[in-house]
Amino acid sequence: MANLSGSFINLFAALLLLIAFAMLSQRRILSLINLFALQGLVLTASTAVVAWSSHQSHLYYSAALTLVLKVIILPWILHRLIRKLNVKWDVETLFNIPTTMLIGIALVVFAFNLAAPISQMAGTIVKSTLGIAMACVLLSFLMMITRSKAVPQVIGFLAMENGLFFAATSATYGMPMVVELGIALDVLVGMVILGIFFFQIRETFDSLDLKHMEKLKEE
Amino acid sequence: MEIFWILAFPLIGGLLLALFGCRSFAPELNTLMSFGTFVASALLTARVINDGPITALQGQFFVDSFNVFLVALTAFVAFTTALFSRPYMRIEQAHGKLTVKMLRLYHSMYQLFTFTMLLVLLTNNMGIMWVAMEAATLTTVLLVSLYRTPASLEASWKYFILCGVGLAQALFGTILLYFAAEKVLGAGGTALLWTHLDSVKTELEPTVLSLAFVFLLVGYGTKVGLAPLHSWLPDAHAEGPTPVSAVLSGLLLNVALYVVVRSKVLVDGALGTHFAGDLMMGFGLLSVVMAAFFLSRQKDVKRMFAYSSIEHMGLITFAFGMGGAVATFAGLLHMTVHSLTKSAIFFAVGHATQKSGTQLMENISGLIKTHPTIGWGLMIGTLAILGMPPFGVFASEFLIITTAMHAYPWTTPFLLIALGVAFAAIFGRVQKMVFGETSGKRLPHPPALLPVFVHLALVLLLGLYIPPYLADWYRQAAALIG
Numbered sequence: 001m002a003n004l005s006g007s008f009i010n011l012f013a014a015l016l017l018l019i020a021f022a023m024l025s026q027r028r029i030l031s032l033i034n035l036f037a038l039q040g041l042v043l044t045a046s047t048a049v050v051a052w053s054s055h056q057s058h059l060y061y062s063a064a065l066t067l068v069l070k071v072i073i074l075p076w077i078l079h080r081l082i083r084k085l086n087v088k089w090d091v092e093t094l095f096n097i098p099t100t101m102l103i104g105i106a107l108v109v110f111a112f113n114l115a116a117p118i119s120q121m122a123g124t125i126v127k128s129t130l131g132i133a134m135a136c137v138l139l140s141f142l143m144m145i146t147r148s149k150a151v152p153q154v155i156g157f158l159a160m161e162n163g164l165f166f167a168a169t170s171a172t173y174g175m176p177m178v179v180e181l182g183i184a185l186d187v188l189v190g191m192v193i194l195g196i197f198f199f200q201i202r203e204t205f206d207s208l209d210l211k212h213m214e215k216l217k218e219e
Numbered sequence: 220m221e222i223f224w225i226l227a228f229p230l231i232g233g234l235l236l237a238l239f240g241c242r243s244f245a246p247e248l249n250t251l252m253s254f255g256t257f258v259a260s261a262l263l264t265a266r267v268i269n270d271g272p273i274t275a276l277q278g279q280f281f282v283d284s285f286n287v288f289l290v291a292l293t294a295f296v297a298f299t300t301a302l303f304s305r306p307y308m309r310i311e312q313a314h315g316k317l318t319v320k321m322l323r324l325y326h327s328m329y330q331l332f333t334f335t336m337l338l339v340l341l342t343n344n345m346g347i348m349w350v351a352m353e354a355a356t357l358t359t360v361l362l363v364s365l366y367r368t369p370a371s372l373e374a375s376w377k378y379f380i381l382c383g384v385g386l387a388q389a390l391f392g393t394i395l396l397y398f399a400a401e402k403v404l405g406a407g408g409t410a411l412l413w414t415h416l417d418s419v420k421t422e423l424e425p426t427v428l429s430l431a432f433v434f435l436l437v438g439y440g441t442k443v444g445l446a447p448l449h450s451w452l453p454d455a456h457a458e459g460p461t462p463v464s465a466v467l468s469g470l471l472l473n474v475a476l477y478v479v480v481r482s483k484v485l486v487d488g489a490l491g492t493h494f495a496g497d498l499m500m501g502f503g504l505l506s507v508v509m510a511a512f513f514l515s516r517q518k519d520v521k522r523m524f525a526y527s528s529i530e531h532m533g534l535i536t537f538a539f540g541m542g543g544a545v546a547t548f549a550g551l552l553h554m555t556v557h558s559l560t561k562s563a564i565f566f567a568v569g570h571a572t573q574k575s576g577t578q579l580m581e582n583i584s585g586l587i588k589t590h591p592t593i594g595w596g597l598m599i600g601t602l603a604i605l606g607m608p609p610f611g612v613f614a615s616e617f618l619i620i621t622t623a624m625h626a627y628p629w630t631t632p633f634l635l636i637a638l639g640v641a642f643a644a645i646f647g648r649v650q651k652m653v654f655g656e657t658s659g660k661r662l663p664h665p666p667a668l669l670p671v672f673v674h675l676a677l678v679l680l681l682g683l684y685i686p687p688y689l690a691d692w693y694r695q696a697a698a699l700i701g
Binding site: 121137141153160164167168176190197210 | 344346347349350351353354357360361364367368369370372373374375376377379380383384387390391393394395397398401402406410411424426427430454458513516
């Protein structure tokens with residue numbers, strides 16, 4: 001049975017990596033939000049499998065928390081926001097997708113190398129996935145750098161948090177419950193504050209394009 | 220019990236002000252709540268001095284001589300800033316820059332911001348420290364964008380994204396720390412408690428801890444404003460309301476550095492080498508030098524003093540990085556005097572910019588003619604922050620530089636040149652602002668300058684004479700940090 005759950009976790013890890021690449025190249029905001037929700041769903045499934053195979057009952061709670069927060073509430077807030085902001089059908093022009101993908105592959109290799117010495121020490125059955133978790137974090141970071149609009153940048157930020165969460169479950173069977181709850185609260189409050197912020201930005205600049213916001217720098 | 224009140228006052232204050240923030244008594248309520256926090260922290264300080272370190276709530280909260288002095292400092296400066304912000308924000312309102320609704324947001328977030336900082340300082344759980352630090356970012360994002368001008372929105376977006384990404388690194392560092400701790404302490408809630416980690420620090424896996432420290436230093440270092448991760452700091456200071464600049468510079472940077480130092484203690488124990496200290500010295504020295512050279516290019520007065528904060532935080536990080544009894548003592552003293560002096564300067568600068576209607580230094584002049592107290596406050600504050608004797612900043616900088624001369628002689632020229640450049644840059648500009656002719660109008664409300672002079676008097680006192688119990692206290696804290 002341990003073999004089977006191990007294969008499932010590897011499958012989910014591969015899916016997460018695939019979704020991270022898909023997000024990197026996705027131009028439409030609406031599809032980006034759906035990809036983010038899908039990422040949350042895969043994360044929930046993998047956390048539940050880890051919980052089942054390692055008999056760590058607190059991981060069931062964090063799987064449930066992930067499901068509620070990242071698959072239901074956050075995508076719902078994002079959908080509402082883009083409808084109200086009228087950017088639902090926005091298509092972003094991305095600079096040179098093939099190059100971005102190649103940089104992404106280099107980042108994955110780097111992440112695996114960085115994680116190798118640590119995964120060897122991990123006692124969990126899912127140690128090989130730590131490299132993938134780090135790769136997801138770095139890919140989301142790359143996504144934040146390449147985007148010039150506010151909403152995709154925030155989705156990149158949330159995806160980065162997903163990668164960190166995956167790192168925590170794969171290396172240590174999750175953080176203590178009180179910390180996980182605190183992180184979830186921060187993410188939720190952060191999303192609400194950003195929602196207010198989007199409206200302020202649009203009111204002032206008449207757009208959510210961040211290229212208007214490059215005035216403050218050292219001459 | 221004191222811990223409960225320290226956290227309860229700002230939290231309840233934040234909620235009350237969210238409800239009643241539109242009433243005319245909101246600034247007074249804000250001050251009252253900050254005063255309550257300050258009294259509670261004074262009682263806690265007295266207890267820790269008498270009884271030694273205390274833990275509460277099954278070890279979830281922990282107070283020793285290192286964090287108790289930061290708790291007292293944070294509560295004190297938060298209180299004096301609330302005193303300052305009462306007339307300051309009234310003048311802003313009279314100038315038509317703020318509406319009642321914005322003031323409600325401001326007061327509520329001010330209290331919640333104080334709450335998150337005190338939570339970082341009091342908690343024993345490294346995970347909760349991260350959560351509270353992130354919450355501190357979230358509360359200040361809305362404070363920085365309070366004026367809703369294009370520049371302030373840009374500044375707070377930059378602040379949010381940079382500190383958010385920075386803190387994501389710190390979270391990864393915390394995960395790695397937990398990963399190492401879990402092997403020794405077992406899974407569950409206690410493996411992230413600092414006191415537990417401290418007791419087993421020699422058994423923690425060195426490779427994991429050194430990697431964790433790199434992530435923690437880069438992550439929390441973004442929040443400290445260490446170069447090259449500092450670029451959010453001048454923008455946030457210049458575009459946010461002045462009381463917020465004062466607490467950002469005076470308190471938040473200290474609190475972020477506190478977390479770095481707590482992590483350093485663990486890493487030093489696990490590695491037994493000077494690895495963490497070397498990293499901190501490198502980042503600190505780079506910040507000092509870089510900030511000094513950016514100082515001379517500034518046109519905006521709040522931006523200039525923000526760069527000065529980067530310089531001083533770099534100096535403190537450098538001092539903690541060197542380690543040893545004297546350098547750590549000097550670092551702690553410098554934390555205290557920098558916090559007091561820099562917030563006093565921001566108070567004076569705030570009123571000066573209100574009077575001149577601009578933050579551009581070339582358009583501010585003759586402060587001493589119309590408002591001698593603002594002028595003198597700014598002048599004395601500047602002399603103090605530049606390290607002139609007999610102020611406390613001189614004492615701590617002197618200790619840091621003499622230790623550096625003994626232990627790391629090659630750093631001395633960098634430090635001395637940077638301090639010299641900073642002196643020339645700041646002093647020349649402040650002199651032009653304070654003296655000379657003016658056409659500025661008088662302010663619609665009397666300015667609040669009591670906090671400025673209270674802070675400066677304390678800094679002067681610390682330069683002339685450090686009371687024995689305070690010196691003991693610093694020494695104990697320095698022994699804890701090592």
